[in-house]
Amino acid sequence: MAERTSAKRTGDQAIRVADALREKIVSGDLKPGEPLRQERLAVLFETSRMPVRDALRLLEAEGLVQMPPNRGAIVAPLDPEEFREVYEMRAALETLALRLAIPELTNSQIDRAAAIQDKAEASDLEHFGALNKAFHSALYEPCARPRLLAQIAALNETGDRYLRIAAAQLDYTRRSHQEHRDLLEACSRRDGVEACEILRRHIEAAGEALVDRLTARLPAS
Amino acid sequence: MAERTSAKRTGDQAIRVADALREKIVSGDLKPGEPLRQERLAVLFETSRMPVRDALRLLEAEGLVQMPPNRGAIVAPLDPEEFREVYEMRAALETLALRLAIPELTNSQIDRAAAIQDKAEASDLEHFGALNKAFHSALYEPCARPRLLAQIAALNETGDRYLRIAAAQLDYTRRSHQEHRDLLEACSRRDGVEACEILRRHIEAAGEALVDRLTARLPAS
DNA sequence: TTACCCATTTTTGTATCCAATTTATAAATT
DNA sequence: AATTTATAAATTGGATACAAAAATGGGTAA
Numbered sequence: 001m002a003e004r005t006s007a008k009r010t011g012d013q014a015i016r017v018a019d020a021l022r023e024k025i026v027s028g029d030l031k032p033g034e035p036l037r038q039e040r041l042a043v044l045f046e047t048s049r050m051p052v053r054d055a056l057r058l059l060e061a062e063g064l065v066q067m068p069p070n071r072g073a074i075v076a077p078l079d080p081e082e083f084r085e086v087y088e089m090r091a092a093l094e095t096l097a098l099r100l101a102i103p104e105l106t107n108s109q110i111d112r113a114a115a116i117q118d119k120a121e122a123s124d125l126e127h128f129g130a131l132n133k134a135f136h137s138a139l140y141e142p143c144a145r146p147r148l149l150a151q152i153a154a155l156n157e158t159g160d161r162y163l164r165i166a167a168a169q170l171d172y173t174r175r176s177h178q179e180h181r182d183l184l185e186a187c188s189r190r191d192g193v194e195a196c197e198i199l200r201r202h203i204e205a206a207g208e209a210l211v212d213r214l215t216a217r218l219p220a221s
Numbered sequence: 222m223a224e225r226t227s228a229k230r231t232g233d234q235a236i237r238v239a240d241a242l243r244e245k246i247v248s249g250d251l252k253p254g255e256p257l258r259q260e261r262l263a264v265l266f267e268t269s270r271m272p273v274r275d276a277l278r279l280l281e282a283e284g285l286v287q288m289p290p291n292r293g294a295i296v297a298p299l300d301p302e303e304f305r306e307v308y309e310m311r312a313a314l315e316t317l318a319l320r321l322a323i324p325e326l327t328n329s330q331i332d333r334a335a336a337i338q339d340k341a342e343a344s345d346l347e348h349f350g351a352l353n354k355a356f357h358s359a360l361y362e363p364c365a366r367p368r369l370l371a372q373i374a375a376l377n378e379t380g381d382r383y384l385r386i387a388a389a390q391l392d393y394t395r396r397s398h399q400e401h402r403d404l405l406e407a408c409s410r411r412d413g414v415e416a417c418e419i420l421r422r423h424i425e426a427a428g429e430a431l432v433d434r435l436t437a438r439l440p441a442s
Numbered sequence: 443t444t445a446c447c448c449a450t451t452t453t454t455g456t457a458t459c460c461a462a463t464t465t466a467t468a469a470a471t472t
Numbered sequence: 473a474a475t476t477t478a479t480a481a482a483t484t485g486g487a488t489a490c491a492a493a494a495a496t497g498g499g500t501a502a
Contacts, residue, residue: 234455268456291462291464
């Protein structure tokens, strides 16, 4: 019976489940506060409880799932205050990454980031999110700090949940594109101080705008 | 086989195991790279493999354990580069916490921090670590950012592993105490910029000193 | 209506069992 | 003798069944 078509090799079940669940949570398919029954998930993903529990622990560490003792796992509720925290931390950590990366940035890496930005400006909203992330990653990666980059990625994922429901990107993309251009210009001058200042404002501006939207849309408590 | 000798069926076994393991790892009782066999741990903690695996996942998320697929869990190896990352992130996040906390700081809270510092200066090295942590926490907590504070706590735990083996505190406590005094002074003036600058230097100085010690003591690999 | 009790649901923990993979060991060949 | 190969042992990853504790919900009685 284990002769299933899919190559479900050992060792990746928990990660497979976690990836699928993360996608469902970030995309809003699973709603905040919704209970995540272990047995149901095991059936849904055609596996057993153990990988499901592993996956839930993984997502709990990422902040996408909450596991109150004896009460079962739930999709982490959305809270504008939490989002404020996330973008404050992003501003702090991403400027750190950029500051460390700039001395290591090669011209070809800057060119690649510029190419990503070109594509982002030409694409629709559907792909904007991924390209936006790729642009930032391209600038941060040369800092060679795996833990820092992982933390930034996790914060972005949490932030994406809020982005999705606010959908405030429409009137923000133009400003974002200009800020990306300014950022690239500062990077090519290897002006770390200026680049970090632009980046900090870039992140904080997006955060502030979204917090305003979210407080209007979500229950205050 | 109803072998219920003790009434420890209540509560979360995984957390109990994780706490015990974390203590053993941070204290250096379990050495870096040492394999953590699930069966052995289950016997040691008088439980079964499932809570042990839960605990290992928990500690993996905290960065104290590594779990290469199919190769078993090991105590996360120590790496001076990782420690550098940790204190860089601490500097970024703790200054953020302090900056957000200062406008909310009451006089009584500052007095309490000063009292902790008094005790720290009078105590021996054994208690210095805990009091040092308490001093910083007292200044950060008013920022009211649970995620940020949790992240800072996790980074401190990881950093403690390195502190333990370097034992460079001896010649550092005096300088640390002076910096804490300066920090308190800036806080009571509600000078956020100055306080953050002192804190940033405080963390970075401790980090740099330790990285030097660590690179000399650990395999360069 | 309100408070309490009880059955159901769900999580949590235990005990095995099996398969896949890694690691260690022994044998064979060059 | 050293390297490679084949085999065996150990260990993890995963599945299933079952028991126990806690939460949930509903119904009933005061």
